[in-house]
Amino acid sequence: MDIQQTILNLRQELNLHNHNYYVLDHPTISDYEFDIKLKELQDLENNHPEYFDANSPTQRVGGAITKNFQTVVHDYRMYSLDNSYSKADLLDWENRIQKVLGNVALQYTCELKYDGASISITYENGKLKRAVTRGDGFQGDDVTNNIKTIRSIPLQLTGTNFPDKFDIRGEIILPFAGFEKMNQELIEIGETPYSNPRNTASGSLKLQDSTEVAKRPLDCLLYFLIGSNLPFKSQYEGLETARKWGFKVPNEAKLANSLEEVFEFINYWDIHRHNLPYETDGVVVKVNSFQYQDELGYTAKSPRWAMAYKFKSEQVSTKLKSISYQVGRTGAITPVANLEPVQLAGTIVKRASLHNADQIEKLDIRVGDTVFVEKGGEIIPKIIAVDVTKRPENTEPTHYITHCPECETELVRSEGEANHYCPNFYGCPPQIIGRIQHFISRKAMDIEGLGGETVALLYNNGLVHNYADLYELTVDQILPLERMAQKSAENLVKGVEKSKKIPFENVLFALGIRFVGETVAKKLAKHYATIDALSQASLMDLILVDEIGDRIAKSVIEFFENEENRIIIDRLRSYGVQFEIIEKINLNATNKLSGKTFVVSGVFEQFSRDDLKKAIEDNGGKVGSSISSKTDFVVAGDNMGPAKLEKANQLKVAIISEDEFIKLIQ
Structure with a gap:
């Protein structure tokens, strides 16, 4: 047998053993025998580099160094899911579906919702081509080198009926046993243990040295295939096919013929989820038929054909030590509860949101109280109740602050608004810093080499007072700042220069107009095409734009009526920032359907x-x-x-x- 065929046979055999061990949990040879065969393959590949294959089992051990993770646009957007917290929510969801589809018989695929780091993996001709993080849903980071170290992810698919190209989505997870082992090793050497499996798994994907990633016991659970010409017509059939191709698809998934069967699945796993080897916080329910999924489509953020049911969240009690107040970039004041540290849902909680003055008054929450803290469908824990039976004597009711904690300006609260605001929009430091931090963020101007801490450093040293000032920064100005070296300063200036090519819809979002989020910015940019046309729009003009309401329209007009904003926009324009949509030339475009x-x-x-x-x-x-x-x-x-x-x-x-x-x- 020639060398090339020997190498191919060894790769095929080792891939099979990997699948048996890491996917099927049914090893057929010992670890020692596997290592001997892997060493044999490594030696053959080293001696015959002409037969190198990036998807060889030998490449799973890592070794590649990634200094900067390349940003990759997803071929198919990664949407988030709408959440439900009761069975009534799911019934309402089904009613909405039936209004669109017309009371058809529906099947649902029920899957556990895994608490990990989302990943999209592209396969071409049966081989792993690329792995990209979720990012903002539209684009993410290329982490292919790190993903290849996870042995439950096939480098080469089995079977022959897979499409030439498709994506498969899933969660990178860290099982409890592996997480505990990693923490025990850290404790033994006197290091601080990791806080929870999810964050550790997510952080592992961005390690620069794939050799270090290979040492971590990461796993990957896959649950959704997307592409053209897929050889199946439903979600459940897709899961079964993915298993045949070699993917690790959880066996807990179930096909339900009614919502009653969905509820049975939820009830079972609400109890038995604690026996699973990894974190799960709910059930994802999907309309099974791809045809019906196409009919239902998507909202701006989520598929209409899927819903995440979140299990009832954990609650703990702890003591409220103090209340502090934060100022956001729009001037909104957020009260924050500072707590005695307590373990909750795998993390140590020291702070919780109090939302606003009404919530504080409703709970009658006081410093010194024993409070109940919950971490449900939100990232930030919240206080849901007070144990008044444990309230110390002589406590004083909480009086909400009347002046800004940063600039001492008297706070205002408009009629119908939940929050108090600091009106010192152009003089309050946290608002100025926050607006610049928003301006540079990934979904906005995406300025490389400039982070939130550096923005604060630039402001505190008098180098920037608004985001237009960023475009006048020089390397010589930046170098004297703390933690700034020549290369860092040069990268910052280059990142600012590069941002001049960011498209108009991102620039509009970056301006930080109140209530104008990413989706609204895209609608306004598409409708008006230029900043000049938008700035001259009347209230009625704006309200007539699809999905633009009275509140957004008023905010847009107030923004452009402000002279300082107009000056900043003129400055940005003079630096070359994009303030109009640059249409891509489409040679096949016509106006034959105009107005229809x-x-x-x-x-x-x-x-x-x-x-x-x-x-x-x-x-x-x-x-x-x-x-x-x-x-x-x-x-x-x-x-x-x-x-x-x-x-x-x-x-x-x-x-x-x-x-x-x-x-x-x-």
Whole structure:
């Protein structure tokens, strides 16, 4: 047998043993025998570098150093899930689904919700190509070298019927046993142990040395495949297929024929989850049929066809030591409870949110009280009740502060607002620093080499007073600052320069207009196309924009009426920051569908649904998510949703086929 074939056979055999051990939990050879075979393969590969393969089992031991993790745009956006905390929430969710689909018989896939770090892994021709973190859902960090060290992730798929290219999503987790072992080793050498498995798993993905990642007992549970031409038509079938291809798909998943069966699954795992070897905090319920998933679509943040049911959160009691007040970048005051440290849901909790003055008054919370703290569907723990039976004598009711803790300006509270605000928008240090920190953030200007602490350092040293000042910084100004070396200073200036290419919708979000989040910024940018057009829009103009309400419209107008804001925008423009949408030239674009609104429903032969929607927009049309009196056409494919068909007929909206649509744009 020639050398190349020997190498290929060894790789195939070792991949099989890896799968048996780490996925099936059923090893067929000893660790010693495995190590001997791995050493044999390493020696052959070292002596014959012409047969190198990045997906060889020998590459799992690590060794690659990643100084900077490359940002990669996801081929398919990674959405977050809407949360529910009661069975009534799930019933309401099903009612919303049925309104869209038309009271069809539904199946649901029930899966445990794993508490780990989300990952998207791309396979091409059956081989692991790339692994990218969730990031902001649109783009994440390339952590391929580190992911390859996790032995439950196949480098080469088994079988032959997989697509040429697809993504599989899952959670990188750290099982309890491995986490406890890691902590015990740290304690033995006098180091501080890790706080919880989830954060440790997430942090492991960003270690620069993959050799260190390989030492950690990370695992990967996979649960969702996405791509074109997938050889299955439902979520549950996808899970079964993924197992056959060699992926570690949890066996706890179940196909439910009704919400009653979903509730049975939830009730069972609410009790038995404590017996699992890893953290789980709920159940994810998905509409099983891909066709129905397509019909239901997405909101701005979440799929309409999936819901996360969160198990009742843990509660602990501890003592309230003091209340402090934080000032946010918009001037909102947030009261924070400082607590006696207490263990809660795997972390040590020292602080908790008190939300606002109304919440403090409602709970009648006082310094010295014994309080109940909960960590439910929120990252920040919150106080939910006071144990008045343990209240010390002579305690005083809490009086909410009347002046800003940072600049002493008298606080205001508008009618209908939950929070108090410091109105010193341009003179209160935390607001200024917060706005600049928001401006540089990843979803905004994404300025490399500049972090939140450095922003505070620049402000406190008088180098910046607003975010426009960043574009006048020089290396010589930055160098004298604490912890700043030549390279760091140069990278900061380069990062600021590079941000001038950030698109208008991100710039608009970066400006920090109150109530204008990422999604609203994209809608406004797309509608108005330039900052000048937006700044001149009237209240009524703004309200007529899709999903822009009275509160957002007023905030936008107030922002542009402020002279200092206008000066800052003029400065940013002079530095070359993008204040208009730069349209990509589409040679196939026309205005044939201008002024027409389309709704897409069903399965198509010549287009994917996304391609069909793009064709509508490329030809001047607008894509609607639901049928209304403003809808001009419904493009109907096979298996059109019955609810949409009924609604279209009621409103007498024209229903056209795929071929008829093509004729419209020819």
